[in-house]
Structure formats: structure tokens, C-alpha cells
Amino acid sequence: MSWAGPEDIYLSTSLASYLDKKLLVLLRDGRKLMGILRSFDQFANAVLEGACERVIVGDLYCDIPLGLYVIRGENVVLIGELDLEREELPPHMTRVSAAEIKRAQKAERDATDLKGSMRKRMEFLDMD
Amino acid sequence: MGSEEESAVKEPLDLIRLSLDERIYVKLRSDRELRGKLHAYDQHLNMILGDVEEIVTTVEIDDETYEEIVRTTRRTIPFLFVRGDGVILVSPPLRTA
Amino acid sequence: MVGSYINTHKFLSGFSSSSLYLFIAHLLSLNNPVLQLFFSYFKDLVGKEVTVELKNDLAIRGILHSVDQYLNIKLEHTRVVDQDKYPHMLSVRNCFIRGSVVRYVQLPPDGVDVDLLHDATRREARGG
Numbered sequence: 001m002s003w004a005g006p007e008d009i010y011l012s013t014s015l016a017s018y019l020d021k022k023l024l025v026l027l028r029d030g031r032k033l034m035g036i037l038r039s040f041d042q043f044a045n046a047v048l049e050g051a052c053e054r055v056i057v058g059d060l061y062c063d064i065p066l067g068l069y070v071i072r073g074e075n076v077v078l079i080g081e082l083d084l085e086r087e088e089l090p091p092h093m094t095r096v097s098a099a100e101i102k103r104a105q106k107a108e109r110d111a112t113d114l115k116g117s118m119r120k121r122m123e124f125l126d127m128d
Numbered sequence: 129m130g131s132e133e134e135s136a137v138k139e140p141l142d143l144i145r146l147s148l149d150e151r152i153y154v155k156l157r158s159d160r161e162l163r164g165k166l167h168a169y170d171q172h173l174n175m176i177l178g179d180v181e182e183i184v185t186t187v188e189i190d191d192e193t194y195e196e197i198v199r200t201t202r203r204t205i206p207f208l209f210v211r212g213d214g215v216i217l218v219s220p221p222l223r224t225a
Numbered sequence: 226m227v228g229s230y231i232n233t234h235k236f237l238s239g240f241s242s243s244s245l246y247l248f249i250a251h252l253l254s255l256n257n258p259v260l261q262l263f264f265s266y267f268k269d270l271v272g273k274e275v276t277v278e279l280k281n282d283l284a285i286r287g288i289l290h291s292v293d294q295y296l297n298i299k300l301e302h303t304r305v306v307d308q309d310k311y312p313h314m315l316s317v318r319n320c321f322i323r324g325s326v327v328r329y330v331q332l333p334p335d336g337v338d339v340d341l342l343h344d345a346t347r348r349e350a351r352g353g
Binding site for chain 2: 280296327330331332334339343346347
Binding site for chain 3: 014015018024026028030032044054056073074076077078079080081082083084086087088089090093
């Protein structure tokens, strides 16, 4: 049941039509959550049941179970309805374990960090 | 524009009102610039621009030399709604006295 | 059809009594009921195809389904412009986009009546 006020329910842009459906929620920090919408309000605060985070690194992905989540509306970018008839991801992507995706994430982070620190060294050399 | 009241400038947004149907320059967050004809705006500086040119400036770091590469990307869009919270400044067209 | 964007009489005539109540409740919740040029503009654009570009660079093309006072947007028949970069969006057919994360909306040329916009903007500027 939703506790949104009447004006929210009748607003056609409300999330009412997404209640009890499996959704993808994109957050401002780039994270992708999936779960079933159980409640929302006018700020787009949302309650997701059976939530999981879908982590994607290159062609690898993993769904990490999270449980019941209340998401603060401010951090919501987009809420999309998942078409259950369609493949959720392109066929070339491979599901891996949580441990493996964490390793891949770290490798990706290290590569960007290296690029940044090399640039800093170059800047230092440019000084003279 | 005829009446005196319409052309008086009492507050900043009055200058933008006088730029309606004129080409303006808009600087936005995340290194974006727009030039286009102003068709509508509101108090948040939400706008609709026509015949828009967008210029995006990006800085990449070269994979081998680790040098900074500054790139500008241009594109044109026939009609564009711009959300006001990204606007840094608006410059009306230059007027000859 | 593009109508008069802030012509209140014309606006109210299309409402039933229950939605009229909601409409008034709605106005009371706004700081200044006269100032909603873009809300009215986007409502007239419902059913047309637009491209919404978000502040995180994601661009989504779709049919405008609805809009509310915060300029939250609902799109149908969505398609992400750079699909390869956003594989997780593959099975999203319709979505809710929080107004605050929108950078641009690319408008269809037949959805822009320049003279109407100028008049509505001048009226709005006087009201403010």
C-alpha cells in the first residue's frame, strides 16, 4: 500500500503505476539498484523490496543482494520499469561471483588512480 | 516592446526579458556553452532556445604521454529546453547605442 | 496541440470537478500559482517524441507520457542514445526521470510555437 497523498496519486507522473513492479533505480553516484517498488512519495523517496545492486565492470556483472531499502528521493536519477519479456543485459555479458566483481572493480579503480598519479608526476616535470 | 514599462530594467531578469527573440550566450555547468535564440524563460532561468549551438569542452589524459588533451565538441539542436539550475551566466546580445 | 500556456480559464474548463479540486489543492502547494510556464508547456507536449539529456550524460529518447509541477518526466517507448555504454538500460521500456537531474530536453520542431512562447513568457515575467 502507498501512503502518498491524493494529489500525488492522481498526478499522472506519480510512481503509482510502478507499484509492485520490478524496477531499475539509477542513483546519482552511478549505482544501479533493482527491486520491487512497495511505496513512494512526492520527493521520489522509494521503498524497494528484495533490492539488489547490479554491479557492471566491462562485460562482467553481478547482482549483490541487499534486502529492504528506503531510498532518499534526492539521490534518484531515474526509475525504469523492467520489461520481463526482454533480456535484461546484452548476451555477451557474463555473470560472475561477488568476489570476482569486487576484484574487477578494484582493478578498474587502480587503473584510473594510476592515470591520475602519472599525470601529477608529469605536471611536476613540466614545471622546469 | 513599445511601452516604457516593458523596456525598463529594474532587476536582473528584466535584461533577459529584453533578449526575447534574440540570440543569447549561455554558460552552463560542466564546461558547456550554448548560443541560441531565446524563445521562453522563467524565474529559475529554465529556458527554451532555438537554433542552438552547443560547445562542450573536455579534458582527457593521453594513455601514453599522460598529457592533457583539451577537446571541444560542437553540435546543433533545433529546439532545446535548458533546466535553469545548470545555468552559470546569460549574456544578452550586444546592443549598439 | 499547443494551447495557451497559462490561460487559466481555458485550462480549468477541461477539468472535471474532482480533478478541479486536485488542481486547486495543487495551486495552493505552489509558491506562485501563476508561474508555471514550463509545466504547462510540457503538458501540451505529451504524446510527442523528445530526447531527455541528464546531468550524468545519459540521453534517453522516448514519447513524453506525462510531466508534473517539479518537471519530473515520464517517458514511454524509451531508447538510450548510447546503448553500448549503458547495457543495464536494455530492457527498460518506460521510465520516470526526476526533474532535478535533467540538463536538457530536445524538443520536436512541431512542438514549439514561438509566438505563443513569447506571449506566455512576457505574461509570466509580469506575474513574477
